Amino acid sequence: MLLLATVALAGFVSALGAPHSIITGGGRIVNGTDAAPGQYPFIASLQYRGKHTCGSSVVNECYIVTASHCVDGREPVDLTVLAGTAVLGHGGVRHAAQLITMHPGYNPDAMYENDIALVKLSSPITFNDQAQPVALPNQLEPTKGGTLATVIGWGFPYTDGGVMEKLQHVNITVYDDEKCQSIHSLEVHDTNICAGVPEGGKGQCSGDSGGPLIAGGHQVGIVSWSVKPCTVAPYPGVYTEVAHYVDWIRENSKDAC
Numbered sequence: 001m002l003l004l005a006t007v008a009l010a011g012f013v014s015a016l017g018a019p020h021s022i023i024t025g026g027g028r029i030v031n032g033t034d035a036a037p038g039q040y041p042f043i044a045s046l047q048y049r050g051k052h053t054c055g056s057s058v059v060n061e062c063y064i065v066t067a068s069h070c071v072d073g074r075e076p077v078d079l080t081v082l083a084g085t086a087v088l089g090h091g092g093v094r095h096a097a098q099l100i101t102m103h104p105g106y107n108p109d110a111m112y113e114n115d116i117a118l119v120k121l122s123s124p125i126t127f128n129d130q131a132q133p134v135a136l137p138n139q140l141e142p143t144k145g146g147t148l149a150t151v152i153g154w155g156f157p158y159t160d161g162g163v164m165e166k167l168q169h170v171n172i173t174v175y176d177d178e179k180c181q182s183i184h185s186l187e188v189h190d191t192n193i194c195a196g197v198p199e200g201g202k203g204q205c206s207g208d209s210g211g212p213l214i215a216g217g218h219q220v221g222i223v224s225w226s227v228k229p230c231t232v233a234p235y236p237g238v239y240t241e242v243a244h245y246v247d248w249i250r251e252n253s254k255d256a257c
Contacts, residue, residue, distance in 0.1 A: 029153050030231040031202045032168030037086050040152050042134035042219075043167060044083040046070055046119065046210055052088055052163050055153040055211020056081065057134040057219055061124035062257035065134075065249060066210030067222050067240065068106040068117040076100055081121060084131035086167035088154060091130070095121040101252050103245070111187045115224040115240045118249065121257050137218045139246040145176025149195050149215040151223065151237070155207030159229040163207055170202050174215060175236045183234055184227075193221045193241035200233030213239050 044064050046054040054070035064081055071079070076097040085092030099120035107113040125131050137143075152169045156162060172195045175183075180194035188194065195213055196203045204211075204223045213221030221239030231237075242249075 029151060029155060029164075029168035029170050029203070029208060030157060030205050032157070032170040035086050035152065035167040035169045038130050039086070040167065040169070040212075040214075041084070041130050041132040043086070043152055043212065044081050045088060045154060047080045047082060047094075048074065049078050050080065052082075052154055052207065054207070054209045055155075055223065056119070057212045057222075058083060058125060058131065059118070059136075059249060059253050060133050061127070062121050062255065063253035064119050064121070065222065065253075066117055066119060067112075067115045067224055068102045069108060069112055069115055069224070070210040071100045071102060071117050071119065072106070072108065074100070076119075079119065081119065083125050084128070088163070088165050093125070093131075095123050095125065098122040098257060103248065111189065111238075112224050113189050114191065116222055116242075116245050116248075118252055120253075120255065124257050134212065134219045135217055136246050136249065137220060137243045139243065141243045143174050143193060143215055143220045143241075143243070145174055145179065147174040147215050149174050149213050149220065151195065151204055151208065151211070151213050151221075153204070153208035153211040153223065155209075155211075156205045156230070159205065161205070172196050172203050172237075174220075180236055180238070183236065184238070188238060191241055191244040192224070193239045194236040195221065195239065196231065196236030198234055200231050200235075203231045204237040205230035218242075
């Protein structure tokens, strides 16, 4: 998938597809399979000048939630949101962006701390069987290590691949915080959640940034960063943990569009 903050094994950090990224290009879900139409009606494609750049999730008729690194340095006039389809080139409704709200604590220089943002749309999404709001967890509701989760997106299937036309999904496992921290030997914040598989080969890639990690019917994570090449063992992907931000999301997505 296209936009994803990435840590290269050589030692540099960037956000794949982010405006300031060192690495360009994108990615899709690695070793994913095609999602059925309407299976994830809350998913939306965040597009920069008409091309998919990040995933996002529908919060309500007028707002989507994504990663801050997906919108950092960009203007609403250059962004659109395609909602209501699992196929980028077919169906759905495109909405112009009206306002970008990045978390005030977002810090890309501190391993993408608080990597979450809201985009307000210029026209409301009409809900139907292909377009629905995502279910959020309760504020500070924990997701235990070992929980089965699903990551979803249109990103590349492998490093330096291309954007997928059809939405992809793959099942992975949530890691407990201590295990994730010890594997990465990098600063993984309390507001992050990690997921992957020990053997590697499944999970997020470039262009998946901003997209959802689903567990127990709720969005528990937002794709943030990972080690390159995509899904290399033993490193799990790192996500913004949504449960830390539910109150912030609700407070900043009240206005009508």
